[in-house]
Amino acid sequence: METMKRALSKESQSFLENLRLYLISNGKDDEEINAIVEELEDHLMEAESRGKTVDDIIGRSPKQYMKQLSDEMVTNKREWFKHILMIIVGFTAFSILTDAINGHISYSTMEITGSIIICLVSIFSIRKAFQYVSTTNFLSIKKEFTLYTIIGLLPIILFIGLTYLDRLVKTPIFYFSDMGTIIIVVLSIGILIGMSLWAKTWVVFIMLALLIIPDFIIDHIDVQPGIKLVLSTLITFGGITIYLMFNHKKMQKQV
């Protein structure tokens, strides 16, 4: 039975990863996804140890096979709705906190509706990208990287656009009183802690710290404003990169 423990081939591994991505982006239930991926992993391992390839198992078209599985599984629309709601609520709490530290909590109607629309557009585009990546055969790493870069840049560009639009078009503005600010900040922290506990990750707070602390320190040293901006951006993104790399290593060790 030792042979059974052999690692799966690259092709099988990438098929299973793509399958998972495909099912997630089609709104299937997490538990059901885990069950079928594990079952197929077991099957592939046994088949490979007997000299079969992933193509023998799933047929000529992985996309068609994934669709076959997906069609039989229950789509959990509520699961999707939950994810979207959490992203929007989390994002809102996150921006309120960063704004509160910079000392201004006031939003125009345009900012509020615009942000929600950008969130929805981003989620939709990420979902489409996942579906595309998981079902396209032999997508080069370069292409995949380009796609993710575009998807990553999209909300940033949209937010910059929103900022300009907000200056051009005046819409009613909501201000928070001192008491209101305290309440909403406490509420935001509470929401983020709750979500972090639920997701079992403190990534939100690490990101928050990386966004806020560099600004705070650099504000207190005497350098030119231009250098300040570069320095704070560099520390923030450098920190995020290091954190992600560290996390990636940790996850690989677990597997």
Added chain:
Amino acid sequence: MSSTQMLKGIIDGCILAIIQEKEIYGYELAEKLEQYGFDSFSEGTIYPLLIRMQKEELVTSTLKKSTAGPKRKYYSLTQKGKNELQQFMVRWDKLQNSVNHVLYK
């Protein structure tokens, strides 16, 4: 018409019949089908079918420890599945008779 197309509907009954013999897991089931001569379709095809049969409550599954390490999903027939198999056998006998009649009258 390809044999894959002919197989649709028939393969379900065969899967039920194999599961009735004994509790079985996915790979074993695929191998049995191959041994019986169903080699024109890819093994993975059984999983969408198994998911559906489970949804229709024809089969149930339990996780059991396997010698290979991870837990393995074993399938067995429910009462509904047993009834369905009986009906399939009747339908198949009739169909087989008719087809043979036409072909070798």
